[in-house]
Amino acid sequence: MPRTPSAVAGTVLVALMVVLAVIGPPLWGDEAARIDATAVLQGGSAAHPFGTDNLGRDLLARVLVAARYSLLLALAAALIGGVAGIVLGALPSVLPRRGARFVTGMVNALVAFPGLLLAMFTAVVTGLGARGAVLGIGAAIAPGFARLTQTLAASVAGADYVAAARMLGVPRHRVLARHVLPNIAEPLILNLAMALGGALLGLSGMSFLGLGVQPPDYDWGRLLFDGFGRIYVNPEVALGPAAAVALAGIGFNLLGDALAKGAARRPAHRPDGAAPPAAPAPDEAEVQPDAVLDVRGLTVSFPGGVTPVRGVSLSVGPGEIVGLVGESGSGKSLTAAAVGGLVPYPGAVSHTALRLSGEEAATLTQKELGTSLAMVFQDPMASLNPALRVGGQLAEVAQVHQGATRAEARRRAVDRLGHVHLPEPEKQAGRHPHQLSGGMRQRAVIAMGLMGTPKLIIADEPTTALDVTVQRQILRLLREVTEETRAGVLFISHDIAVVGELCDRVVVMYAGRVVEELPVERLAEGAAHPYTRALLGSLPDMDTDRSRPLASIPGRQPAPGDVGDGCAFAPRCPLAGERCESSRPPLARVGAGHLVACWEAS
Amino acid sequence: MRLPRPVLRRLVRFAVSLVVLVVASFAMIHLIPGDPVRAALGPAAPVELVEARRAALGLDQPLPAQLGSYVKGLLSGDLGTSFLTSEPVTDVIAARLPNTLALALVATLVALLVAVPLGMAAAVRTENGRNRGTEAAFGTVTGAAVAVPEFLYAIALVAVFAIGLDLLPPAGKAGPETFVLPVLALAVGPAAMISRIARAETLRELGTDYVRLARAKRLPAARLHLRHVLPNTLTATLTMGGLLLSGLITGSVLVEYVFAWPGLGLKIVEAITQKDYPVAQGVILVYGAIVLVVNLAVDVVLGMLDPTSAVKES
Numbered sequence: 001m002p003r004t005p006s007a008v009a010g011t012v013l014v015a016l017m018v019v020l021a022v023i024g025p026p027l028w029g030d031e032a033a034r035i036d037a038t039a040v041l042q043g044g045s046a047a048h049p050f051g052t053d054n055l056g057r058d059l060l061a062r063v064l065v066a067a068r069y070s071l072l073l074a075l076a077a078a079l080i081g082g083v084a085g086i087v088l089g090a091l092p093s094v095l096p097r098r099g100a101r102f103v104t105g106m107v108n109a110l111v112a113f114p115g116l117l118l119a120m121f122t123a124v125v126t127g128l129g130a131r132g133a134v135l136g137i138g139a140a141i142a143p144g145f146a147r148l149t150q151t152l153a154a155s156v157a158g159a160d161y162v163a164a165a166r167m168l169g170v171p172r173h174r175v176l177a178r179h180v181l182p183n184i185a186e187p188l189i190l191n192l193a194m195a196l197g198g199a200l201l202g203l204s205g206m207s208f209l210g211l212g213v214q215p216p217d218y219d220w221g222r223l224l225f226d227g228f229g230r231i232y233v234n235p236e237v238a239l240g241p242a243a244a245v246a247l248a249g250i251g252f253n254l255l256g257d258a259l260a261k262g263a264a265r266r267p268a269h270r271p272d273g274a275a276p277p278a279a280p281a282p283d284e285a286e287v288q289p290d291a292v293l294d295v296r297g298l299t300v301s302f303p304g305g306v307t308p309v310r311g312v313s314l315s316v317g318p319g320e321i322v323g324l325v326g327e328s329g330s331g332k333s334l335t336a337a338a339v340g341g342l343v344p345y346p347g348a349v350s351h352t353a354l355r356l357s358g359e360e361a362a363t364l365t366q367k368e369l370g371t372s373l374a375m376v377f378q379d380p381m382a383s384l385n386p387a388l389r390v391g392g393q394l395a396e397v398a399q400v401h402q403g404a405t406r407a408e409a410r411r412r413a414v415d416r417l418g419h420v421h422l423p424e425p426e427k428q429a430g431r432h433p434h435q436l437s438g439g440m441r442q443r444a445v446i447a448m449g450l451m452g453t454p455k456l457i458i459a460d461e462p463t464t465a466l467d468v469t470v471q472r473q474i475l476r477l478l479r480e481v482t483e484e485t486r487a488g489v490l491f492i493s494h495d496i497a498v499v500g501e502l503c504d505r506v507v508v509m510y511a512g513r514v515v516e517e518l519p520v521e522r523l524a525e526g527a528a529h530p531y532t533r534a535l536l537g538s539l540p541d542m543d544t545d546r547s548r549p550l551a552s553i554p555g556r557q558p559a560p561g562d563v564g565d566g567c568a569f570a571p572r573c574p575l576a577g578e579r580c581e582s583s584r585p586p587l588a589r590v591g592a593g594h595l596v597a598c599w600e601a602s
Numbered sequence: 603m604r605l606p607r608p609v610l611r612r613l614v615r616f617a618v619s620l621v622v623l624v625v626a627s628f629a630m631i632h633l634i635p636g637d638p639v640r641a642a643l644g645p646a647a648p649v650e651l652v653e654a655r656r657a658a659l660g661l662d663q664p665l666p667a668q669l670g671s672y673v674k675g676l677l678s679g680d681l682g683t684s685f686l687t688s689e690p691v692t693d694v695i696a697a698r699l700p701n702t703l704a705l706a707l708v709a710t711l712v713a714l715l716v717a718v719p720l721g722m723a724a725a726v727r728t729e730n731g732r733n734r735g736t737e738a739a740f741g742t743v744t745g746a747a748v749a750v751p752e753f754l755y756a757i758a759l760v761a762v763f764a765i766g767l768d769l770l771p772p773a774g775k776a777g778p779e780t781f782v783l784p785v786l787a788l789a790v791g792p793a794a795m796i797s798r799i800a801r802a803e804t805l806r807e808l809g810t811d812y813v814r815l816a817r818a819k820r821l822p823a824a825r826l827h828l829r830h831v832l833p834n835t836l837t838a839t840l841t842m843g844g845l846l847l848s849g850l851i852t853g854s855v856l857v858e859y860v861f862a863w864p865g866l867g868l869k870i871v872e873a874i875t876q877k878d879y880p881v882a883q884g885v886i887l888v889y890g891a892i893v894l895v896v897n898l899a900v901d902v903v904l905g906m907l908d909p910t911s912a913v914k915e916s
Binding site: 108114116120123128205210211228232246250369379382397445 | 633730856874890
């Protein structure tokens, strides 16, 4: 259970209630029952802080003593409801099909009715009194339990051990008792604990209406019923029982929340305490004077000293497609997010320069960023808002940033949709995203980027989620858009084959750093870094001997937290020598537009 | 018009539940141990009166015939007559129901209008674990507010605002000012509940790709939250709101009792206490029917609101 303040408060409150239920009657029982004809119907005083009732009995003592009866009644109601619910919920798994459907239908119908209604129904049938109220609240709790049992049992029914028991011919009721129920006991017990709080409040409500506990017995609700009649004269007489009910309700609720959270075993939050962003290490990289993107020493770090991107420098020229390749976890997507200014809190981004078309990104307005920077994400199914029409999602760019009227914006949206070869753009614009195929949606996202005058398009694995033929169409579209708008594209991919086909230049990342940058023509023959060569080597082609397993790179990329002083690839590198372990190779020029960070490559 | 399958399934379920409800309300009187008429009239009542009452209720006929005439009565709007006042139950309900509905509707509206913005604001402020303090405070305050039952709010409001400060009327229904306290008492708990759901839903939405894309479009915060996030959070929030509304209609029993609000709730408490079975039976039937209709309406509205769900199976 998480040790949050509310969990502690809940535990303390419930513990207090239980202690009170145990020690209340022996300690204050006599005082609560002592009739004093000289002190009838008094308000609060030093002797009687909450006043006295119509027989002069001390109300504070009565509130303290009533804890036991209130809790016991709640316990009885919760147990009745829980047991009845579990039986109802388990019945469908042992009954023949017809009976099972009938019970399930009944439970579904009952769940729809609020508990209080069921409780009042029962109260009518059984008449006034504690017994009727307990049965009624139990009846109110049961349907929820039955539903929960059904759901849980269904989730276990598919498990291998249950199937195995069935196959072995174990009778159904034995399967239920021995295999199903024990495995769902924990959430059921947890729910019973929470139902206890609900039962206490429900019973208090019934007693408060005069439908529950009748004199001479009394629970908190009954004391409140008596006190409420006198509220105009002595409001404090209602205060004691009201506070008791409220505290019990809060206590059980907080404790229930905490137990449920503990049961869900949520992963703990990241440790706090932001580490200072690692000093950006400006590495040499190709600089183009007219670059649409020029970023130097980009570093992204998270609290706890995790730095997934370390001193990355890149540039993208107009009309150029630069591929950023690497395995998952190399920091390529985070690099893209940082360039786009979309690193989620609590990530911290630092850089020595981040220029879009020669201007520092920090000085650009939202409007300039919104129209000059386009982004395309991996999953087209997820990147359009399901609640809004496709056309509207495009049009809003023009409305917000370019001051277009609704009609103008819509016309432009339809035009852009047509531009990316979406058939019947007029019709598609009026549709919701779920009515479009994945390829069509990715086209729509690209069209969204074309609403402004994009200078840089950041495409983060834009084709990974699409099938191969659609993938080709989208790549062709990207190429076409680039040539037409002269925008630069930063194309992030784990697929070096796609990058080789589409891009002009390739930047390879490993463990948060650029390890090689080279023109695409040199990729096949001239790649110098052992990691780049390993990536290329893992691609099957026509000559691959298919009788042998596909080549893969042995070992795995170090997590951002444990990158050492040396070359991060050294542990997996066939060429690694002593120097590689101890010091990190800088990114150095080895040819025209070709940079490599490796001691051994030459 | 051909109805889509999911809608049809909903209607079938509604009809089945309605039948269950009618049978249950009919059975209620027969489930009472002993003779309900004798129980209601007391041991001192003359035998002739008891017999006359039994005949008036049709209790002297065989069960199937009784069920038949009960259903026939229902269809023609006849729910029997009160043991105590001899008024037709239909008239009693017609006089009381509007008051209960007005209270529940206003309370639901207030709860939604307060809770949705509150939950969204809390989500935006606490996204990705920033402002831990706000998160803890929000969780604790709403958690406590949910846990306190509505009748305690009602009593506290009466004690403070009607008796202590003498600002508002303590009971009864007259002008708009008489709505303030009962509506508040009813709305606090649901508002806390809905704001928790709205926060959770908003947090989920803020993490989606389409919100990331909307951020990449550099939309102003207001547009981002109101146009892109809000509609997607409404499905779950309104489902809950609808369920709370049906809960509120019955939950108002206690609040009506505290404020002597002339609604169905006050009536049913009287009827149960005084063993006025026809009235209790009629009111429970009406409550149940309202709950079923509200749930059906929520499903239908959701189907229209959310283009992707199209009345999905829950």
